[in-house]
Amino acid sequence: MDKGQIRKARLKDVLRIVKLHSYLIKHLHSVNPRMYTESADKSEQKRFEKNLKKYLKDKNSLVLVYEINNKINGYAISRIKEYPSFISFRKYGEIHEVVVSKDMQEKGIGSKFVKKIISFFKSRKVKIAELLIDSRNLAGLKAWSKAGFKEELKIMKKFI
Secondary structure, three states, X not given: OOOOEEEEOOXXXXXXXXXXHHHHHHHHHHHOOOOOOOOOOHHHHHHHHHXXXXXXXXXXXXXXXXXXXXXXXXXXXXXXXXOOXXXXXXXXXXXXXXXXXXXXXXXXXXXXXXXXXXXXXXXXXXOOEEXXXXXXXXXXXXXXHHOOOOXXXXXXXXXX
C-alpha cells in the first residue's frame, strides 16, 4: 500500500527536484526529439534550480512534492499569473510542470497533484487553470483530458 504523501516543497528538496526534472526532459525528448534535447546542460539545470528557489518563496506559486520513504518521486509547480487587461479573467493559474517518476505512474499521484493545485487556485479566487503540453505527448493529453482540461488555443510552429 502506498504510504507516500504530497506536501509543500522546501528548500532542502531543490536538488532532488532538479534531478527528477531531468526525467521530464528525457520524456519530452522521446515525445518530440526535433524540439527537445536529450538532457539539460549545466546552465539550464542552474536556471531551473534558481527559478525553483524563486517559486518556493513566492506567495503566488505552489511547489509540491510526492515523497515516499524519504524519496521524492514527483513534483508539481504552479503559479498565479495575470492575463492582459483585455482578457475577461485577469488572474489565471498556470500549471507549469507535473512530473511523476516512471515507477510511480498510474497510481493517481498526478491526479492528487492536480486536485491540490486547483484547490490552491480556488483559494486565491482564480477561475481558470491552464497549461502547455506538446501535442505529441499522447499520455499527457489523455491525463489532462481526464482531469477536465480542454484544448482552447493552438500554438503553431514552422521550422525555418
